[in-house]
Every structure is written in structure tokens, then in C-alpha cells.
Amino acid sequence: xxxxxxxxxxxxxxxxxxxxxxxxxxxxxxxxxxxxxxxxxxxxxxxxxxxxxxxxxxxxxxxxxxxxxxxxxxxxxxxxxxxxxxxxxxxxxxxxxxxxxxxxxxxxxxxxxxxxxxxxxxxxxxxxxxxxxxxxxxxxxxxxxxxxxxxxxxxxxxxxxxxxxxxxxxxxxxxxxxxxxxxxxxxxxxxxxxxxxxxxxxxxxxxxxxxxxxxxxxxxxxxxxxxxxxxxxxxxxxxxxxxxxxxxxxxxxxxxxxxxxxxxxxxxxxxxxxxxxxxx
Amino acid sequence: xxxxxxxxxxxxxxxxxxxxxxxxxxxxxxxxxxxxxxxxxxxxxxxxxxxxxxxxxxxxxxxxxxxxxxxxxxxxxxxxxxxxxxxxxxxxxxxxxxxxxxxxxxxxxxxxxxxxxxxxxxxxxxxxxxxxxxxxxxxxxxxxxxxxxxxxxxxxxxxxxxxxxxxxxxxxxxxxxxxxxxxxxxxxxxxxxxxxxxxxxxxxxxxxxxxxxxxxxxxxxxxxxxxxxxxxxxxxxxxxxxxxxxxxxxxxxxxxxxxxxxxxxxxx
Numbered sequence: 037x038x039x040x041x042x043x044x045x046x047x048x049x050x051x052x053x054x055x056x057x058x059x060x061x062x063x064x065x066x067x068x069x070x071x072x073x074x075x076x077x078x079x080x081x082x083x084x085x086x087x088x089x090x091x092x093x094x095x096x097x098x099x100x101x102x103x104x105x106x107x108x109x110x111x112x113x114x115x116x117x118x119x120x121x122x123x124x125x126x127x128x129x130x131x132x133x134x135x136x137x138x139x140x141x142x143x144x145x146x147x148x149x150x151x152x153x154x155x156x157x158x159x160x161x162x163x164x165x166x167x168x169x170x171x172x173x174x175x176x177x178x179x180x181x182x183x184x185x186x187x188x189x190x191x192x193x194x195x196x197x198x199x200x201x202x203x204x205x206x207x208x209x210x211x212x213x214x215x216x217x218x219x220x221x222x223x224x225x226x227x228x229x230x231x232x233x234x235x236x237x238x239x240x241x242x243x244x245x246x247x248x249x250x251x252x253x254x255x256x257x258x259x260x261x262x263x264x265x266x267x268x269x270x271x272x273x274x275x276x277x278x279x280x281x282x283x284x285x286x287x288x289x290x291x292x293x294x295x296x297x298x299x300x301x302x303x304x305x306x307x308x309x310x311x312x313x314x315x316x
Numbered sequence: 317x318x319x320x321x322x323x324x325x326x327x328x329x330x331x332x333x334x335x336x337x338x339x340x341x342x343x344x345x346x347x348x349x350x351x352x353x354x355x356x357x358x359x360x361x362x363x364x365x366x367x368x369x370x371x372x373x374x375x376x377x378x379x380x381x382x383x384x385x386x387x388x389x390x391x392x393x394x395x396x397x398x399x400x401x402x403x404x405x406x407x408x409x410x411x412x413x414x415x416x417x418x419x420x421x422x423x424x425x426x427x428x429x430x431x432x433x434x435x436x437x438x439x440x441x442x443x444x445x446x447x448x449x450x451x452x453x454x455x456x457x458x459x460x461x462x463x464x465x466x467x468x469x470x471x472x473x474x475x476x477x478x479x480x481x482x483x484x485x486x487x488x489x490x491x492x493x494x495x496x497x498x499x500x501x502x503x504x505x506x507x508x509x510x511x512x513x514x515x516x517x518x519x520x521x522x523x524x525x526x527x528x529x530x531x532x533x534x535x536x537x538x539x540x541x542x543x544x545x546x547x548x549x550x551x552x553x554x555x556x557x558x559x560x561x562x563x564x565x566x567x568x569x570x571x572x573x574x575x576x577x578x579x580x581x582x583x584x
Contacts, residue, residue: 099407101414108407124377127388131381134414 038063041080042090043070045152045239045278047144047232048102049090050270054228055106057265059116071156073164076171087173103133106225118225129219132226139204140233146197149181150188151240151289152282157185189292198296201233205250206303212252231260235270239279240286242293318343321363321371323350324554325433327424327513328382328417329370333554334509335386337546339393345554351436352444356451367451383413386506398509400501409500412491412507420484420514422460426477429464431521431570432563437465469573478577484514485527485534492533499537504544512541516551520560521567523574 040056040063042049056063068074068089075087083098084091092099092108099108110119120126145153157165172178183191189198208230211218218226234257237245246253260266274282320336320343322329336343348354348369355367363378364371372379372388379388390398400406425433440448452458463471469478488511491499499507515538518526527534541547552560 094404097404099404101407101411104407104410104414107410108403111406112403123388123391124374124379126391127379127384130384130387134381134384137414 037095039066039093040064040090041066041068041083041093043068044273044275045236045282046070046089047236048088048141050232050235050273051102051229052090052092052105052109053269053273054231054266055109055118055225057269058118058228058263059109059113061109061113071153071159073168073171076168076173085173087171103137103229106133106228110225118223118228120220120222120224122220125220129224129226132219133229135204135207136226136229136233139200140230143197143200143204144233144236145177146180146184146191146194147201147293148236148240149184150191150194151293152285153181154185154188155281155285189289189296195296198293199300202245202297202300203303204233205246205253208256209250209252210303212256217256227256227260231257231266232270234260235266239274239282240289241283242286242290244290244294245297317375319346319373320344321346321348321360321369321373323348323369324556324559325428326350326369327421327517328368330513330516330551331382331506331509332370332372332385332389333550334512334546335389335398335506337550338396338398338504338509338544339389341389341393351433351448352440353448353451383417383506383510386413386509390506398504398506400503400505402501405501405505409505409507412499413510416507416510416514419480422457423477423480423484424514424517425461426464426471426474427481427521428517429461430468430471430474431567434465434468435562435566469570469577475577475581478574479581479583481514481518482526482578482583485531488537489527489531489534492537508537508541512547512551515541520555520563521570522564523567523571525571525575526578 038056038061040049040052042053042065044067068080070089074080075084075089080091081087083093084100086100090102090105092105094108094112099105106118110117120129157168160168169178169182172181180191180193184194187194189195208218215221217223218230234246234253237243246257261271318336318341320329320332322333322345324330324347348360350369354360355364355369360371361367363373364380366380370382370385372385374388374392379385386398400409437445437448449458449462452461460473463473468474488499495501498504499511515527515534518524519538527538
């Protein structure tokens with residue numbers, strides 16, 4: 037019995053749903069309403085002390101961290117393989133996935149929170165909002181979010197997040213000019229881990245970020261969208277109201293994001309790993 | 317053919333050496349003098365664009381990122397296995413291995429630089445020192461390093477590092493209470509290899525008092541780690557004798573200062 041605690045618009049949840057769908061595994065979903073602070077409930081903290089989605093519970097045992105969950109599913113359900121058989125390529129896939137965690141995961145919040153989440157949280161009453169930040173176990177992230185609530189993209193931290201995100205798109209463009217998929221010539225967990233970070237931009241109607249700037253990324257994302265597993269995992273699951281709200285808010289925020297992107301430095305053309313040392 | 321580019325006192329490199337000795341596979345050792353900036357040479361950056369140790373080269377194929385290298389070695393040389401057979405335990409192993417990298421790697425520099433590396437770096441000639449500073453591509457990291465080198469344990473980063481280290485020791489103790497044996501369950505795994513260099517660091521600095529009486533499970537775990545055949549060659553023999561001796565002597569002198577930081581923060 038597999039239960040996934042997740043959220044429709046969370047990219048790290050979408051990664052795991054994508055793996056489940058690609059592998060054709062039957063699962064049951066339990067939505068954790070992040071905008072209502074359900075991730076801080078005692079019941080949820082008992083299975084995920086970091087108060088983040090997703091958590092997979094398999095035969096009553098919790099597995100945490102989206103990347104670790106994906107590797108878990110890869111090993112527990114090997115029939116449809118999503119990791120290269122070649123072991124050196126598999127190592128490169130793991131490095132790519134680790135970079136996703138290091139850069140995309142970390143800069144995601146700063147990139148989308150000012151456009152979307154802050155409007156969701158603004159629906160809470162002031163005392164509910166205070167309670168939301170009080171209960172956040174990650175103090176630093178809680179403080180950053182408070183800043184994004186009031187300053188939006190003017191916060192230096194949000195700006196840095198957008199630029200990191202942009203650098204990662206540059207890195208993808210570079211890599212996709214060299215291989216068919218992100219790691220080698222077959223679809224793998226590297227593509228699965230990356231796709232939801234592009235899908236969330238699309239929900240915000242930020243397609244212009246890559247449409248002309250990054251043709252390889254655009255072509256790759258079209259291939260991703262052609263997969264029915266992806267549509268079920270990352271598209272169909274988003275409720276209509278949230279989709280409409282995100283599109284509207286994103287369209288309003290886009291000029292600010294584009295202004296930040298305009299200040300980005302051109303990609304230095306070094307190896308795709310080189311950005312790591314520069315961004316850290 | 318396996319070649320490991322590494323440095324004796326790098327925690328990430330030490331983890332990979334432990335895995336190599338656990339598996340008893342022959343490998344060739346190439347030291348990269350990271351305190352002299354050798355990692356920034358173009359030929360090394362071509363192998364490892366992040367300019368860090370370790371890099372494993374297997375049949376001319378470079379593999380980077382210590383956690384990835386460990387899993388690679390377990391994929392290529394599956395016997396003895398260093399990942400738990402139980403897949404949920406294995407997920408715990410991966411979280412530990414990754415958390416140690418993410419949270420403790422930078423923190424370790426905050427402990428070590430003030431006591432020892434700082435003195436090594438300060439031995440460089442002004443030109444060499446400038447070259448060492450110039451080699452850093454990451455400006456924030458450089459600023460932190462400079463503070464540690466100039467202010468020692470009184471640098472705010474160093475005090476922060478001491479407190480995070482203390483929480484890490486508690487976390488290890490709690491995890492060992494849960495599993496009763498090793499960090500990710502009943503068998504020794506990559507998670508234990510990943511954590512080992514952080515205890516060795518304190519041990520070499522003569523900071524044993526930090527855990528010996530307050531964390532009995534951790535103390536017992538560390539004794540079992542030291543009794544393994546991989547420990548001596550991976551962690552001790554590789555260290556230059558003088559470096560080890562200096563670390564011990566310098567560390568003994570600094571322990572009171574570290575203890576004061578812990579007491580001030582109410583951790584002790």
C-alpha cells in the first residue's frame with residue numbers, strides 16, 4: 037500500500053507523481069494544504085519532521101525527501117527502469133539530481149513565492165499568518181518568506197533566486213545541446229527531477245523565460261509534455277481555481293521577473309558542472 | 317584502473333577512502349594539495365569543474381561528488397554491500413549521507429580552520445597567500461575563509477560552527493539510539509562512512525571530551541568504527557605524521573576556547 041502526502045502545485049511532489057505514473061504504480065494521494073499550514077500539524081510532523089511535502093508511506097513506513105523517494109521507487113519497482121544501466125552515466129544522473137536539489141529546490145521558493153504563494157497566504161487573517169510563520173521549523177526560511185510577503189521581487193534574496201534559476205536554465209540549454217536528454221540519450225530520473233521546475237513556471241505563464249532564449253529547453257519540454265505520465269503527474273492534478281489564480285498572478289509578476297533576468301550574465305560556456313562552484 | 321584524487325584531511329575524500337578500503341579494491345592515490353591551491357590547476361578543473369576533492373577516475377571516466385562516488389563504487393563493486401538491503405533503511409542512509417554533505421561540510425571548516433588550517437595557510441608567503449585567495453571562485457566562501465583565518469574561533473562563523481557541530485553530535489546519538497547499531501540500520505553503510513571523518517576531526521584535535529561522557533552511544537559507535545580494518549589506512553596512515561601531531565597539539569590548546577563557546581550558548 038502506497039500513500040503519497042503531497043501538494044498539487046509543489047514541484048517536489050510532482051517529481052514523485054511523475055515517477056509513479058511512468059512506472060504505472062497504483063497509489064493513493066493525501067493532499068497536504070500548504071497554504072493552510074497543514075504541514076505543521078502534529079500528525080504530519082510525525083512522518084516528516086522537516087514539515088515539507090512530499091512524504092511517501094509504503095506499507096506504513098515513511099520515506100522522505102523527493103529525490104530519495106524517487107530512488108526508492110526506482111529500486112522497489114524496477115520493471116520500468118528510469119536510471120541508466122551504464123554505471124558512469126548513472127553517477128552523472130545522480131550528480132544532476134543533486135544539482136537540482138542544490139540550485140532549483142533552493143531557489144524555487146524565492147522565484148515563485150513573490151508571484152504566487154504570498155497572495156495565498158495573504159488570505160489568512162493576521163493572527164493566522166503570524167501563527168503560520170511561528171510554526172515554521174526552518175527559521176531562516178520563515179524570515180525570508182516574511183520578507184517576500186512585503187517586498188516581493190524587490191527582496192535581494194528573491195532576485196538572487198531568480199538569477200540562480202536562470203543560470204540553471206542556461207546549464208540545461210548547454211547540456212541539451214550535447215545529448216538528447218539531460219543525461220545521455222535516454223529519458224531518466226534527471227529529466228523527471230527537472231521537469232516540474234519548468235512546469236511550475238508554465239503555470240505562472242512564465243513561458244517567455246525560455247521560449248526564445250532557450251530553444252533546446254523548449255524542445256525538451258515539448259517532449260516531456262508529450263508524455264502522458266507527465267500530464268497526469270504535473271498538469272491534470274492542478275485544480276482549476278489554482279491554475280486560474282496562478283496564471284493571473286504570474287502574468288502580473290512577469291514584467292518584474294523579466295527585469296531581473298535582463299540583468300543576468302551570459303552563460304560562460306564552461307562544463308555544465310561549472311556553475312555549481314560559482315553559484316554556491 | 318581506479319585513481320582517487322584526494323587530500324588527507326578532506327572529509328569528503330576520507331569518506332571515499334573508507335569505502336575503497338571497506339571494499340578492498342586496489343586504487344592509486346594522487347594527492348591534490350588543496351591548501352596550496354593545486355585544485356585550481358586547469359588539468360584538475362577539467363576533471364572536476366567544481367575544483368574540489370575528491371575525484372575518482374575509473375577507466376578514464378571521472379566521477380565527481382563524494383556521495384555519488386560512494387554509490388558508484390557500491391554499484392561497480394557490490395561486495396561487500398555498503399547500502400542496506402532494506403530499501404527504507406537505504407532511504408535513511410541516503411538522507412544521512414546527503415545531510416552530512418549539505419549541513420556539515422562547510423561547518424567542518426569552521427571548526428578546523430581556526431585551530432589548524434589557519435596556521436598552515438599563514439605559513440604561505442604573501443604572494444602564495446594571494447594566489448590561494450585569488451583561486452577561490454566563490455566570493456562568499458572566500459570572505460568566510462578570510463574571517464576564520466584572521467579571527468580564529470572568535471569569528472562569528474566559527475562560533476556558529478561549534479554550535480551546529482554540537483547539535484550534529486546529538487543527532488548522531490539520537491539516531492544510534494533509534495537503530496541500536498549503525499546509522500542506517502543493522503549494518504555498516506555509506507552513512508557511517510560519511511559521518512566518520514567528522515568524529516575523526518574532533519578526535520585528531522583532541523576534542524574527545526566533547527562527546528565521550530555526554531553521548532555514550534556515539535562513543536561506542538566510534539570505537540566500533542575505529543576497530544574496522546578500513547579505519548587505519550583510510551583515516552590515519554594517510555595523514556602526514558607532523559600534520560597529525562600539530563593538529564593534536566594545537567587542538568589541545570584550543571579546547572578550552574571551544575568549551576567556553578559551548579558553555580556561553582548553554583549547550584554545555
